[in-house]
Amino acid sequence: MKRLLLAGFALALLVPACAFAQDSFTGTWKLDPASVQRSGKPLVFSLKDGMYHCNCTPPVSVKADGEDHPVSGHDGFNTVAVKVVDDHAIQETDKQDGKVVSTSTFTVAADGKTATSEFTDYHDGVATGGTKATFKRVGKGAPGSHAVAGSWQFGRGISASGGISSNTYKVAGNDISYSDESGNSYTATIDGKAVPLMNHGKQDGTVSVKRLGKLTLRETYQKDGKTTLTSTMVVSADGKSMKTTNHSEPSGRTTTFVSDKQ
Structure with a gap:
């Protein structure tokens, strides 16, 4: 009887441990940024004669004049501003009802074969997280286009911070x-x-x-x-x-x- 009582007591101690494991x-x-991999269709930009186009979902087509231009169908933003930083870089600012929700800078390397993308997420004007990644060129842009024009496939993640990480x-x-x-x-x-x-x-x-x-x-x-x-x-x-x-x-x-x- 004593052995049975002891065995029952031991079992009673074990049950809560299992139940609340x-x-x-x-x-x-x-997140480990270096582990990020992406498959699917490449990112395609065109930028020529002051007009910017991206095969985003839905696509974006706006003047690359740094001004806010209305877009529709996008999750979380309703205007896009694209600014040409220099011959190898552009900056995009997305806003929802006039408030910045994200910024991204796409910079092409001198040889034109790779690029670096830096993205920052915002809430009420405060940055809440960001990512940095590389892309590889898989297609050329039209002759006379800005360096970012062409097709780009995700390369690897470099860094991530905040809620994104x-x-x-x-x-x-x-x-x-x-x-x-x-x-x-x-x-x-x-x-x-x-x-x-x-x-x-x-x-x-x-x-x-x-x-x-x-x-x-x-x-x-x-x-x-x-x-x-x-x-x-x-x-x-x-x-x-x-x-x-x-x-x-x-x-x-x-x-x-x-x-x-x-």
């Missing part, structure tokens, strides 16, 4: 919450219905989360009933790293990267 996704994850998940049973330094957040039930995706306290579409395996989750982001992005995260067996595969439905591009648990 931390989920592999719980924690803060920091890290995010935090908390998972307890089927409850999950997410947040990052860029102001994005949500609280949802895994395998449950879509919930609001919040950005600095305002809804910015919806997100639903499914568990595809013990170490795999998939987020589906939607706006106006249309899927904009699917994000599949797989935690390594040792729980120290996580591979994310983001597929953009509008552009058809897929980006993968690895984040390390902090």
Whole structure:
């Protein structure tokens, strides 16, 4: 009887430990910029006779005069300003209702074969994160064009900061919450219905989360009933790293990267 009581007591101690074991996704994850890979159609610019065009999604065609020009159909901004910095660089400023939401500078190397892109995200005039990456030329621009004209394929990530570089998940049973330094957040039930995706306290579409395996989750982001992005995260067996595969439905591009648990 005494042995049975001791065995029962030991089992009672073990049950809470198993029941409340931390989920592999719980924690803060920091992006390894060098791990970023991107597939899909290349980025194509044209810049000639003062007119700029990009095969963005949707495409952008504006005067490269540094002034704000209206665009439609884009997520998060409704004007674009393109400024020619010099013979090898341009700067783009995106705004939503007059407020800067992002800036990017695309600089082509002297040999014209590679380029560096620097992107900064803003909220209420304050930078919240940024990235720096390289591109490889895969197609030439029209004769007489600016150096940025042509087709460019993503090369490699160099650096990332702020909300772009890290995010935090908390998972307890089927409850999950997410947040990052860029102001994005949500609280949802895994395998449950879509919930609001919040950005600095305002809804910015919806997100639903499914568990595809013990170490795999998939987020589906939607706006106006249309899927904009699917994000599949797989935690390594040792729980120290996580591979994310983001597929953009509008552009058809897929980006993968690895984040390390902090």
